[in-house]
Amino acid sequence: MTGYADDLALAHTLADAADAVSTARFRALDLRVESKPDLTPVSDADTAVEREIRALLAEHRPADGLLGEEYGAQPATGPGGRRWVIDPIDGTKNFVRGVPVWATLIALLEGDRPVLGVVSAPALGRRWWAAEGAGAWAGPDRTAGEPIHVSAVHRLADASFCYSSLGGWEDGGRLDAMLGLMRDCWRSRAYGDFYGYMLLAEGALDVMVEPELSLWDVAALVPIVTEAGGTITDLTGANSPAGGPGTEHSAVATNGPLHADILARLARPAER
Known part of the structure; x- marks a missing residue:
């Protein structure tokens, strides 16, 4: 494992917490949906997931910067230009219509370089993750991942x-x-x-x-x-x-x- 092992473990913890919030609201009869200024939808699940992730990052990585879709940017206070980038629910239109293709996206950037990514799609029972130099993995959760690789198609x-x-x-x-x-x-x-x-x-x-x-x-x-x-x-x-x-x-x-x-x-x- 690379030098991002601790960060990747934390990203999985963030994804676990996000999954617990989002799955509880998926297909909920009282789901609240509003329109943002750009007319894209935002549900109470989007905002709840991002609040949960922000709270965990404030506890475990308080000096890192943070950019989230729903609550904007928070500058880093520590050295290194590290920032987490969060999409609490990617595929909100699917989420609000009951389509199971949606996920929480969690990235860590050093400067302009994404060095770590976790994509968790609990309604599909699938999670993907990678850290720079450690390969890409997928499975139902962090304990059951297998390495993944792109195709060899040339034409x-x-x-x-x-x-x-x-x-x-x-x-x-x-x-x-x-x-x-x-x-x-x-x-x-x-x-x-x-x-x-x-x-x-x-x-x-x-x-x-x-x-x-x-x-x-x-x-x-x-x-x-x-x-x-x-x-x-x-x-x-x-x-x-x-x-x-x-x-x-x-x-x-x-x-x-x-x-x-x-x-x-x-x-x-x-x-x-």
Whole structure:
């Protein structure tokens, strides 16, 4: 295990606590759902999970910084530029409709580099985790993990292509490129949110792309995809997902051999 063993153990503890809160509210008849200023939904489960994680981090890592989707940024008071990035429920729209594809995302960043990620999807009975230099793992919980690895597919004609939705691809003139990829790949499916990236890390599919997402949507995914042998960048090919609250990101995740081809196919005409 790397020097992040203690941090990874804490991240699992955070995920256990989050799972207890979120599963108790999943499909609850009295679930409260409101709209945020950007018109995306937020449930009482989202806010309760983030409060629980914040309380545990205040107890165990009080000097670390923190960025959460619901309650914003808290600066670090200690050295090293460490900060935790939390999405209390990734897939809130699924959560509020009773669809079991949602997860708590927990990342640790050192500076701009995500060094640890945990993705816990209790309604699926599945958790994924990785720390820099320690490989990527998945299982029903921290005690029953097995190593995971991306696929070895080298041709688009053999590739399973995944995306969150077609919304957002038309902006910037990329919709035609997306449709072309969907036609040229072996198969395409829209699993959405964290799930496509985790299936990629397990080798169940070969490409996952999103045109718009926030840091808390992607930070925990980066160590898992890369430690599983994959590649994840933005649409320009830049490696770092880091940025402040409100920063919009994009993501292109592949098994590695397909990455350059996918970037070239999705580039705007002026970038080719």
